[in-house]
Amino acid sequence: MIDKVADIGRGVLSGVRVSRVQAMELAVAAGEEPFELFYWACRVRTGRFANAVKLCSIAPGKLGGCSEDCKWCAQSTAGCTPKPATRTRPELVDLCKAARAAATNGAGSFGIVNSGRRPSGKDLQAVIDVSQEIADDEAVPVSLCASLGELTPDEAARLFSAGVRTYNHNLETSRRHFPNVVTTHTYDDRLETLRAVKSAGMRICCGGIFGIGESWEDRIDLALTLRDEVRADVVPLNFLHPIPGTPLGGAQPLRPMEILGIIAVYRLILPEADLKVAGGREVNLRDLQSWMFHVGATSCLIGNYLTTPGRDAGDDLRMIADLGLKVVANLPQAR
Ligand code: SF4
16 A cells, blocks of 8 residues: 555656546545655645645625525524524625735635625625725735635626636535535536636636545545546635534534545645645644645635634644745745
């Protein structure tokens, strides 16, 4: 197994793409030889990105009251109690303030996130107004992102014109496992939005959530779809933080070493993507949080999440400095 992982690692370093068979071998290595896997993931990360790390921050424009039934999500109204309050109109001042705080914390990107399957005309216009305000403010040097659910090509083009440069729309898991955790819309609905985003010229931020009953095969299928079909620029990796009252509220959280194995396997399959560790980091990785960069991550969320608090931004900045890593606004281009 050690030799197999080394062969795959050397291949990735020389520009060879990991095959599906090799990807499943890496998944086995995550359980049997994790430190060998971590070593090669670290070499691939440093070979492509040196010691650079990017930070991103998010804030809700609309929270709660979502008609969709994603089983992990506290914002769904389907089988989820208690329900958070819904705020339907982004407050310009709040979001501008949040964008300024994100920049102060070293975040190179700031994302506005709305609950719901797709934005209403009024909600989309509100996000466009806020985005233009932030994009025009030279004192807030952040790249703008949005995550508003499904978009038409015309809506995607309007967001791009307002200064939004990256759009987040996660596939969450494999096509096979998706209907087990979401029934109110389909995998193809999500892919259609991703095509609209790409054609509008925005960068694609698309990843998944782990610990929702998926198998390693599902994780590999998602990674290959992100690489070969979606061609994601940024791949956020979320790890279930079970929220009481949601259908997955009683799920067993993933062990820290399994999470590190997922990050490492994704690094080898997606050597050029910005791998972003997002929701569930603190609660699931605990003392092993700093390892996320050693095993291949290139960025993480800083500050609060949408419905749960994150840890103090100063603690994350100190952790990054202690690791000898450097926060940058933009990651180096792949060689
Ligand atoms: S993940 Fe998004 S679409 Fe799914 S229930 Fe939560 S807010 Fe709605």
